[in-house]
Amino acid sequence: MPFDTSVAHVARVYNYWLGGKDNFAADRAAGEQAVKAFPDIVLSARANRAFLARAVRFLATQSGIRQFLDIGTGIPSANNTHEVAQSAAPQSRVVYVDNDPVVLVHARALLVSDPAGATDYIEADLRNPQQILERAARLLDFSQPVAVMLMAILQHLDDADDPYQVVATLLDAVPAGSYLALSHPAKDIDAEAMAKMAESLNRTMAEKVTFRDRGAVARFFDGLDLVEPGMVQASKWRPASEVEAASPAALWAGVARKA
Ligand SMILES: C[S@@+](CC[C@H](N)C(=O)[O-])C[C@H]1O[C@@H](n2cnc3c(N)ncnc32)[C@H](O)[C@@H]1O
Numbered sequence: 001m002p003f004d005t006s007v008a009h010v011a012r013v014y015n016y017w018l019g020g021k022d023n024f025a026a027d028r029a030a031g032e033q034a035v036k037a038f039p040d041i042v043l044s045a046r047a048n049r050a051f052l053a054r055a056v057r058f059l060a061t062q063s064g065i066r067q068f069l070d071i072g073t074g075i076p077s078a079n080n081t082h083e084v085a086q087s088a089a090p091q092s093r094v095v096y097v098d099n100d101p102v103v104l105v106h107a108r109a110l111l112v113s114d115p116a117g118a119t120d121y122i123e124a125d126l127r128n129p130q131q132i133l134e135r136a137a138r139l140l141d142f143s144q145p146v147a148v149m150l151m152a153i154l155q156h157l158d159d160a161d162d163p164y165q166v167v168a169t170l171l172d173a174v175p176a177g178s179y180l181a182l183s184h185p186a187k188d189i190d191a192e193a194m195a196k197m198a199e200s201l202n203r204t205m206a207e208k209v210t211f212r213d214r215g216a217v218a219r220f221f222d223g224l225d226l227v228e229p230g231m232v233q234a235s236k237w238r239p240a241s242e243v244e245a246a247s248p249a250a251l252w253a254g255v256a257r258k259a
Pocket residue numbers: 010011014048049052071072073074075097098099100103124125126127150151152153156207
């Protein structure tokens with residue numbers, strides 16, 4: 001499917017912040033304007049990626065999770081979900097979901113699975129969770145625990161999209177012992193700069209953003225049991241080192257179990 005490179009898209013802007021090469025002039029311009037509003041966005045994006053890897057490692061090694069539904073995958077980067085999961089448990093099965101055709105173009109890199117496990121890619125919109133669940137069932141066994149991953153994606157659903165109902169639909173479809181792993185840009189960390197960045201991104205990017213405060217992000221975990229240390233700034237979630245813990249990260253993040 002052809003895609004318009006003259007308009008910035010979040011997958012490519014995020015790729016630019018992460019130092020990737022899969023972006024165009026409009027994405028770089030939008031990314032740079034955001035950096036001017038919030039200079040820590042680059043470190044924040046890296047801290048989010050590091051949280052993703054730590055969460056997946058935790059799920060694969062300490063929670064016995066072998067099935068992952070990673071929605072809002074992004075352009076492949078270092079430490080993609082199946083690489084982290086399969087390095088701990090080669091039989092892990094991972095379904096990736098994104099609605100950006102550019103991610104689809106790169107999906108081949110996500111489909112190089114360890115032969116003991118499997119990966120799949122679905123082009124779909126988070127606003128239609130039922131469709132995602134139906135297609136994911138081609139690879140995932142929904143009678144067994146699944147980790148639903150929503151890493152830095154829910155900010156692209158505004159309140160009219162009813163993001164809480166979307167998350168509830170996904171969690172209703174998975175059995176007890178499943179997990180929700182989530183990160184979300186914070187409205188109340190570095191609030192002034194984050195507000196400026198939101199305003200900038202909403203001017204330049206195709207996908208609009210709604211940043212949320214601690215209470216609004218915590219609501220996504222309602223009815224689930226947060227594992228230690230609870231919902232915290234992304235860099236403070238089980239950091240591997242003091243340096244990692246000290247990284248700026250304007251995101252709330254957590255991992256919770258369905259009882
Ligand atoms: C900021 S990136 C995060 C990538 C990755 N999850 C991470 O945390 O490193 C957000 C991704 O979500 C995707 N996305 C945004 N809105 C979406 C929607 N409504 N449905 C599916 N994917 C969406 C974008 O295309 C992009 O790849």
